[in-house]
Amino acid sequence: MSQINKHSAASGTTPDAELLKRVVKGDNVAFAEVMRRFTPMAYSVAYRMYSQKSDAEDVVQDAFLKLWDKAHLYDETKGAAVSTWFYRMVYNLCIDLKRKEKGTKTELNDHYESKDAQADQAFDEDNQSKRVRKAVMTLPARQRAALILCHFEGHSNEEAATIMETTVKGVEGLLVRARKTLQETLKAEQALFKGSW
């Protein structure tokens, strides 16, 4: 990390909140450590929300620039962990970008048709992954976000509710609807493959 000014150290054991306090003072080393800790999870959420590598990278970049600017707004006394606070930032950016791009960009999910599945009969791991992602992309943004946070990221319903600024009941409803839709998609895919063999 050539950009880092070596004026302070940030070990892997420094608490997140402590690092954030140093980020407020403009400490690049602490910021680099925050990035090292949170980049994979931020990217994972953004990638699953968009299914586009470049979009996900943009979201991650925007999220960290926002963190750099807004680190002073983190309030430890409110009880939310730094990671939850940052997840919320990433989630909001994903939703905002989604709104901005609505209608201007063709998404992967817009063309989820059965003929795609027929064309992908090779059924290798990569194609399987793509089909799953296409199916996930057909979900409304909030359902998708709930599924990503709880299923893929392993958050509890309470944490997901905090990140999405909704109630636990709300998250539960989103999860049930998302899984129901995906169950139907899976059944359709299974029927298609049974028919084609």
Add this chain to the structure above:
Amino acid sequence: MNEMSDKSKNTDIVMSRAIFEEMLEMHGADTARWSGFETFDCEAFLAQNTDLKEAYEQARALDSWLDTDKIETPDFNALQERILAQVSSQKIVPFTFKAHIASYRAPYAAAAMIVVFCAIVLNLWTPSAQDVGNQAVIDVAYSDIVSLEAEIMNVIEQEIVLAELSSTWRTMQVKPAPIQPQEGDPVENEIDQFLDNVFPEAPPSDEGLEQEMDLWDLFLQSENTET
């Protein structure tokens, strides 16, 4: 309804068919995701509720299907370098109250109103015989209010200075708008309009003022000769 004691850390809630189905619909077949039932013995429950096996298998199939989704991971180091480069190019402005004074306007206005209200109430309120013993408490509360009021006044003063500076800056940046005819003396309005036509923009320096005065004289002379 078949019920089974939950072996999880949540000892208050007993697993039922309804809860089981709800958990399957919400979190899938992996009990590790079942909040409050993480260590629930699923197999034993299904042995007693065989009709739920199909729903369980469907949920498990969906989980396996979802778990085949793989992420196309970029070079995180390069991404982080890019972000750091952007951050390094930004001017670091440490957080100061002044820099964020705008965001405090509403809460401070509300606080000021409360202080004023409290001050009025304290001034109007006459202590009863019972309250006289608590005079020390009242004095402390009153001094707190006074100091808070002083603090708020300080903030308001700072805000006024900032507003003045901002206004001055805007004045320097923006060209003066053409003067619109005002209600009042028609002769004055006419003179203003005439001058606006001659000087659509403000003179760049004081040099313009002499010419302007000459034109004023000429205009007034022409007005006198006409009358």
